[in-house]
Amino acid sequence: MSSHPLDTALKLAPSASAAGHYTGQSSPAYWNMVGPFGGTTAATLLEAVLRHPDLLGEPLSLTVNYAGAVSAGEFEVQAQPVRTNRSTQHWVITQLQKDADGQPVVCTTATAVTAARRETWSVSDAPMPQVPPPEEVPRLDLARAVEWINRYEMRPVAGVIPQQWDGSGDSSLSQLWMRDQPPRPLDFCALAAMADIFFPRVWLRRATRVPAGTVSITTYFHVGLAELAATGSGYLLGQARAQEFRNGFFDQTAQLWNQAGQLLVSTHQVVYFKE
16 A cells, blocks of 8 residues: 555545445545545545446546535445446445444445446547646645645646635636645546645635535546556646536536646536635
8 A cells, every 4th residue: 555645545444244335534634624625535435436346447427425524533435336237337335424422424425437438439629728837837835724735736827816805806717737745646536536626616706715615526537547547647737617606505617637638537516605
C-alpha cells in the first residue's frame, strides 16, 4: 500500500461476513469544516466497488448523495452489484456509521455503473479551453484554510476565491490547474475526488461567504485505465460554473481535462446554501 495520503484515506478492510462489505477510517488529512472532503468520500465509495471480486469493467458513472456528515472515526461501506449485463454492471453503495447509541446510521448513499468499454467512433464536443500552461500560473496558497486543501496543488487561471466578501461577484466560472499533493499517478478514485475540488459557486457569484454543501454529485468517466496511465501525475485543467441559484440550492457543472487536452470526466451536482 502506498504511503500517499489519498491511499491512506481510501484504505478499506474487507469484512469476513460478506463480499463488498468493508470498514474504513475517516482521514484527518482530508478534513473539511464538519467532516471529510466530499470528494474523498466519493472516492472511498468508488474504491469499494473497484475492490469487489465480482467487478465488471471500469467506472462509467458515479452518483453520490450526502445524506449526513461523516464523523471522525470508523465507518462501514457496503457495495452491491444489483444487476450485471453483457457490458454494464449496476451498483448500490451505502456508507454507515454508528450513532451515540451504537446503532448504524446511513450517512452517504451512492449508485454506480461500471462497463466493459469497446473501441468505437469517438469525438469530443467539449474542447479544452485555451489557457496558460500550469508552469506559468502561480500556485494558490490557502495553507491556513481547511486541511484537505493542503492535499492538492491548485493553480487558478480564472475565477479565484474573492479577496473581499462584499457582494460584488458577477460570474460563477472558475478554471484552474490541479493535481494531488504530493503528486500521485492518476486513477479513478483520485479522479472522482478531484471532480469535487471546486469551492461553492455561490461564493464566487455573490462574493458573499455563506454555509454551503453538496447534496448530490454525479461524475461521468469518459476514459479508461490506458488514458489514466498516460496522464500519470500530470496536471488536470478543471472548469466549473453554475447555471441557476434558486431558493437555497444551486447546480454546478464541471469538466476535467488532462494536459493533452483529453476530457477525462464531466460532473453535475446540486448544492445547498444557507442564508
